[in-house]
Amino acid sequence: MSRESATRIALIYPELLGTYGDGGNAIVLAQRLRWRGLRAEIVEVPAGEVVPADCDIYLLGGGEDEPQVLAADGMRRNRSLTRAVSGGAAVLAVCAGYQVIGASFPAGNGRVHEGVHLVDMETRRSFDPPDVPPPPRAVGDIVVEPDQRLGLPTLYGYENHGGRTRPLPGSRGIPLGTVRLGVGDGTPARTDGIVDGKVIGTYLHGPVLAQNPALADLLLTWVHGRLAPLDAPVEADMLRRARARALAGG
Amino acid sequence: MMTPLPRRRFSARTQAALAVERLAAEASRRLGRGSGEMIGGKLALRIAPDALAEVGSNRLTACVSATNGKTTTTRLLARALGTLGPVKSNSGGANMAPGVLAALSKPPYDAAAALEVDEIWLPKVARAIEPRVVLLLNISRDQLDRSNETRRIAALWRELGADLRDTVVVANVDDPLVAWSAMTWSRQIWVSAGQNWTADAMVCPQCARLLHRNATGWWCECGLARPEPIVSVAGLGELMWFGRRIPAHIDLPGRVNLANAAMAAAAAREFGVDVEDALAAMRGIGDVQGRYQEVPLGPDGKLARLLLAKNPAGWVEMMELLNSAPPRPVLIDFNSQTADGRDPSWIWDVPFERLAGRQVLVTGGRKEDMSVRLAYAEVPHTVHADAEDAATAANDKALDVVANYTAFRDLLVRTTR
Numbered sequence: 001m002s003r004e005s006a007t008r009i010a011l012i013y014p015e016l017l018g019t020y021g022d023g024g025n026a027i028v029l030a031q032r033l034r035w036r037g038l039r040a041e042i043v044e045v046p047a048g049e050v051v052p053a054d055c056d057i058y059l060l061g062g063g064e065d066e067p068q069v070l071a072a073d074g075m076r077r078n079r080s081l082t083r084a085v086s087g088g089a090a091v092l093a094v095c096a097g098y099q100v101i102g103a104s105f106p107a108g109n110g111r112v113h114e115g116v117h118l119v120d121m122e123t124r125r126s127f128d129p130p131d132v133p134p135p136p137r138a139v140g141d142i143v144v145e146p147d148q149r150l151g152l153p154t155l156y157g158y159e160n161h162g163g164r165t166r167p168l169p170g171s172r173g174i175p176l177g178t179v180r181l182g183v184g185d186g187t188p189a190r191t192d193g194i195v196d197g198k199v200i201g202t203y204l205h206g207p208v209l210a211q212n213p214a215l216a217d218l219l220l221t222w223v224h225g226r227l228a229p230l231d232a233p234v235e236a237d238m239l240r241r242a243r244a245r246a247l248a249g250g
Numbered sequence: 251m252m253t254p255l256p257r258r259r260f261s262a263r264t265q266a267a268l269a270v271e272r273l274a275a276e277a278s279r280r281l282g283r284g285s286g287e288m289i290g291g292k293l294a295l296r297i298a299p300d301a302l303a304e305v306g307s308n309r310l311t312a313c314v315s316a317t318n319g320k321t322t323t324t325r326l327l328a329r330a331l332g333t334l335g336p337v338k339s340n341s342g343g344a345n346m347a348p349g350v351l352a353a354l355s356k357p358p359y360d361a362a363a364a365l366e367v368d369e370i371w372l373p374k375v376a377r378a379i380e381p382r383v384v385l386l387l388n389i390s391r392d393q394l395d396r397s398n399e400t401r402r403i404a405a406l407w408r409e410l411g412a413d414l415r416d417t418v419v420v421a422n423v424d425d426p427l428v429a430w431s432a433m434t435w436s437r438q439i440w441v442s443a444g445q446n447w448t449a450d451a452m453v454c455p456q457c458a459r460l461l462h463r464n465a466t467g468w469w470c471e472c473g474l475a476r477p478e479p480i481v482s483v484a485g486l487g488e489l490m491w492f493g494r495r496i497p498a499h500i501d502l503p504g505r506v507n508l509a510n511a512a513m514a515a516a517a518a519r520e521f522g523v524d525v526e527d528a529l530a531a532m533r534g535i536g537d538v539q540g541r542y543q544e545v546p547l548g549p550d551g552k553l554a555r556l557l558l559a560k561n562p563a564g565w566v567e568m569m570e571l572l573n574s575a576p577p578r579p580v581l582i583d584f585n586s587q588t589a590d591g592r593d594p595s596w597i598w599d600v601p602f603e604r605l606a607g608r609q610v611l612v613t614g615g616r617k618e619d620m621s622v623r624l625a626y627a628e629v630p631h632t633v634h635a636d637a638e639d640a641a642t643a644a645n646d647k648a649l650d651v652v653a654n655y656t657a658f659r660d661l662l663v664r665t666t667r
């Protein structure tokens with residue numbers, strides 16, 4: 001499927017879900033299309049506005065508790081993201097965004113808040129019994145070995161979250177990968193993230209697509225079909241080698 | 251407006267603590283471990299937890315807190331207060347309770363004090379010393395893995411203001427978090443110091459709705475709105491000052507430093523310093539702890555101007571400063587040690603595209619991350635093993651170096667020893 005029109009990349013509510021540099025994922029996707037001679041358009045969706053249903057890739061980033069609740073409510077009010085996904089659009093949701101696209105997540109006030117339910121995941125402060133103190137915030141470098149079916153190299157990133165995330169019983173989708181360093185979902189399965197159809201959720205900041213260009217290209221092929229190989233930028237290879245060195249044995 | 255101060259009489263415990271503080275600080279200085287302020291102050295507070303209140307209360311003190319600009323503003327304020335007499339200040343950058351104690355614990359004990367205080371430490375320090383004036387500049391994300399909620403800091407300051415009955419707050423109306431945090435204080439002096447960086451203040455701190463903004467202000471449906479400032483930066487070299495327009499020139503570069511000077515002058519006015527005298531005293535400061543200083547760098551002695559940018563808000567300010575002069579090569583020295591915040595991803599929030607057209611060189615512990623960021627911004631650049639090597643490669647005899655916290659600290663040690 002090649003196309004004349006620009007690939008539209010929606011950055012959802014950057015004021016609410018842009019606290020951790022995840023807007024960089026949009027820059028990476030757009031540049032990787034442009035460097036292949038293809039057209040790309042970044043569509044910033046300001047909070048409070050309706051999410052357009054006609055974009056090709058939707059990006060959600062990390063944010064603090066209150067903005068996260070606002071974002072979930074904004075997206076639930078109209079179902080355009082759900083419609084876009086059933087129409088073939090791809091989604092990359094990071095950290096708070098990952099929690100928001102699940103069935104439910106903890107709000108700042110100790111209550112549980114309803115998510116957008118694009119994926120069958122739920123997030124809590126802890127899944128342990130109430131007498132067990134909740135685990136500390138997961139903060140630090142994270143390395144994930146992706147599920148073999150995805151055909152991706154090792155994923156590098158940074159995590160900063162207080163949630164624990166697990167699939168609902170009978171859920172669809174597969175984990176993005178197995179955690180080699182760090183916490184990720186924080187469940188006994190030692191996994192991070194979800195891949196369900198063309199929807200990816202993960203705790204990896206970095207931004208994740210800057211550190212892992214192969215993941216960016218996977219998203220792009222989902223909406224674009226085959227793409228010409230792209231070695232650029234060489235800087236990304238240097239970065240991945242530096243991360244591998246720095247985190248070896250971690 | 252100044253009440254006479256009572257003679258100082260300290261408890262035996264505090265006297266012992268101060269003696270220990272002096273000994274520890276001297277020993278630490280002799281052993282060459284920094285300025286010794288931290289270790290001495292820490293020991294003293296362990297011996298006499300009330301020492302800070304005893305040495306700090308009932309004297310002419312001002313506390314300065316912010317994410318960005320607190321060191322510079324404290325320095326400017328100290329100069330302005332210096333027109334009245336001796337001034338104490340924690341000019342070494344030790345801005346938690348021990349550092350503040352160290353600054354206050356040398357005689358004369360009735361000297362005025364301009365104190366830089368860490369955002370999280372401000373409530374503890376200010377409750378102890380009950381300052382005459384508190385300056386609140388801005389709150390933005392910084393070192394996210396240390397304190398990840400900007401609103402939490404604003405809420406702490408808001409509670410503090412309700413407790414301090416006799417303290418005046420000088421607050422920046424352009425930062426909604428700061429303005430909200432200052433509204434509970436008994437008296438406010440509202441200053442328009444600007445906000446280059448709005449991404450951390452999109453949500454109303456009072457009701458969590460989205461804030462509305464236009465060119466001159468911000469407001470929320472709940473009624474929270476930008477207060478009307480009595481002091482503002484009118485342009486480069488001009489202030490609106492209590493209803494009149496006055497010329498204002500200092501030697502530190504950029505609009506951001508003029509805004510810092512306006513905040514400091516508004517605070518100094520509370521101590522009886524005329525604005526003209528305050529601004530005159532601030533001139534002559536050309537660098538603050540090495541910031542804006544020009545130092546020789548590298549084997550061929552390139553002249554490097556040292557600039558600090560440790561978060562997105564700071565980088566946007568630096569960008570404005572860099573672009574206000576003819577383009578020189580710029581060297582970015584970028585680390586992610588604990589004091590910098592371990593997560594370097596915030597560089598994707600910085601519009602590095604604006605560096606296009608000048609020579610860009612990159613070094614530091616996370617030089618590869620910066621290099622990828624620049625590659626996607628399509629800014630041609632070279633990557634170097636260290637700052638000295640990069641300076642050699644600069645194609646001009648003068649360059650700007652923008653470093654984050656530990657990179658800056660290390661550069662300063664290497665270039666000025």
Ligand SMILES: [Zn+2]
Nearest residue numbers: 454457470472
């Ligand atoms: Zn409001």
